[in-house]
Amino acid sequence: MAAQMQSIASTSARGVVAPRRRAQLRVSAVAELERLATQSASRRGVPEGTPVVPVRDLPSRPRRNRKSETVRRAFSETFLHPANFILPVFVHDGDKNIPIDSMPGVARLGWQHGLVDAVAEARSVGVNQVVIFPKTPEELKTPTAEEAFNPNGLAQRTISLLKDKFPDLEVYTDVALDPYNSDGHDGIVSDAGVILNDETIEYLCRQAVSQARAGADCVSPSDMMDGRVAAIRGALDAEDFTDVSIMAYTAKYASAFYGPFRDALASAPKPCAAHRRIPPNKKTYQQDPANFREALREALLDEAEGADIMMVKPGLPYLDVIRLLRDNSALPIAAYHVSGEYAMLKAAAERGWLNEKDAVLEALLCLKRAGSDLILSYYATEAAKWMADDKPSWR
Structure with a gap:
């Protein structure tokens, strides 16, 4: 990550990278920092020995629709009544x-x-x-x-x-x-x-x-x-x-x-x-x-x-x-x-x-x-x- 930021600064100083490309690299760097921060936060309180893995790039995570009783009841498909x-x-x-x-x-x-x-x-x-x-x-x-x-x-x-x-x-x-x-x-x-x-x-x-x-x-x-x-x-x-x-x-x-x-x-x-x-x-x-x-x-x-x-x-x-x-x-x-x-x-x-x-x-x-x-x-x-x-x- 440090090397990537240094490369951005160096190339920018030389005026080699076009403005659009510089913006893209900055967004990428920020996203990487956010990913690392999320990974660090997600490891708080995990059992010792839990493997360290990168956050998977999953656009669809069905568990998001099961995360609380309120959400589960809202999305329940079947209702049973006396x-x-x-x-x-x-x-x-x-x-x-x-x-x-x-x-x-x-x-x-x-x-x-x-x-x-x-x-x-x-x-x-x-x-x-x-x-x-x-x-x-x-x-x-x-x-x-x-x-x-x-x-x-x-x-x-x-x-x-x-x-x-x-x-x-x-x-x-x-x-x-x-x-x-x-x-x-x-x-x-x-x-x-x-x-x-x-x-x-x-x-x-x-x-x-x-x-x-x-x-x-x-x-x-x-x-x-x-x-x-x-x-x-x-x-x-x-x-x-x-x-x-x-x-x-x-x-x-x-x-x-x-x-x-x-x-x-x-x-x-x-x-x-x-x-x-x-x-x-x-x-x-x-x-x-x-x-x-x-x-x-x-x-x-x-x-x-x-x-x-x-x-x-x-x-x-x-x-x-x-x-x-x-x-x-x-x-x-x-x-x-x-x-x-x-x-x-x-x-x-x-x-x-x-x-x-x-x-x-x-x-x-x-x-x-x-x-x-x-x-x-x-x-x-x-x-x-x-x-x-x-x-x-x-x-």
């Missing part, structure tokens, strides 16, 4: 809440008391949407699942009670036969082991209409039968339930993450008499986890058939599918943060392997970032409380 959550609730026809062993912190709620308390708590922190899953007594289950559309059934009574207690609560229902089917399948099973598609749809329509009569705001076919959205839309409209929405389980995969849910409702496929074949899984109607394009085919059909919302289930293992639907439809997209995902987070947190609050809020934020407008999660109430107590960039 209004995005739907709380799944398991109900049974009794008074006491029954804990579910595989889902710590979740219980089958007594439909008249425990359920009302749980919904009131959720509403107090901004969660005003629930989806109802009834635990049907075994003696009411049959191969054809007529209990699904019993006007005095547990689901129907629960819907009416909630709408009476909380008129502005958004109540979603589950439309499928497995909670009522003695074979444990979402549809009627033939003796040969075939899940009957069109025959099942007839009962799904009756189920959806019975739920609408009870006061449901949105029915949610989770069965994955072909053509059921159009049939349910037609059945609802024929009964003047044109305001009742349909949230279609559009991309519901034959996943290993549903185990705790099936424990909660005792809805897993069951063996039967020797003369009948009961498929041990639901792979002939739920989607193959290996498939991506198939979800788009289902989405195009559901939207054309009248779905108001489309869902991806499970959530976190299928973020790419959530994004696929988001990029190809103007409909709201829902994601189900399923029982297996909940159980994994709970188990890791109980062992001290994860910070539960941080991991849960990150998981829910990722579902939102991928493109979901609604998130069904057993953590809904707890997450809303964490978000109220803390003000990180989740919101």
Whole structure:
């Protein structure tokens, strides 16, 4: 640097350097002095042994947009709010809440008391949407699942009670036969082991209409039968339930993450008499986890058939599918943060392997970032409380 300044002075004295060139050299010298000063300042307080390096000439430094909480919040691209959550609730026809062993912190709620308390708590922190899953007594289950559309059934009574207690609560229902089917399948099973598609749809329509009569705001076919959205839309409209929405389980995969849910409702496929074949899984109607394009085919059909919302289930293992639907439809997209995902987070947190609050809020934020407008999660109430107590960039 000294030599450069001396050269400038020497050449200037001889009058050899043109005025513009002298100005350029002076600017260069000043810049070098500023760089050295910056480098010296940046080394204040660094650990001994930190290498001395020149400041890199980086015109773009993304970390500048992360340098403070204020800046990070200003540039946050994704916002999570309790209004995005739907709380799944398991109900049974009794008074006491029954804990579910595989889902710590979740219980089958007594439909008249425990359920009302749980919904009131959720509403107090901004969660005003629930989806109802009834635990049907075994003696009411049959191969054809007529209990699904019993006007005095547990689901129907629960819907009416909630709408009476909380008129502005958004109540979603589950439309499928497995909670009522003695074979444990979402549809009627033939003796040969075939899940009957069109025959099942007839009962799904009756189920959806019975739920609408009870006061449901949105029915949610989770069965994955072909053509059921159009049939349910037609059945609802024929009964003047044109305001009742349909949230279609559009991309519901034959996943290993549903185990705790099936424990909660005792809805897993069951063996039967020797003369009948009961498929041990639901792979002939739920989607193959290996498939991506198939979800788009289902989405195009559901939207054309009248779905108001489309869902991806499970959530976190299928973020790419959530994004696929988001990029190809103007409909709201829902994601189900399923029982297996909940159980994994709970188990890791109980062992001290994860910070539960941080991991849960990150998981829910990722579902939102991928493109979901609604998130069904057993953590809904707890997450809303964490978000109220803390003000990180989740919101």
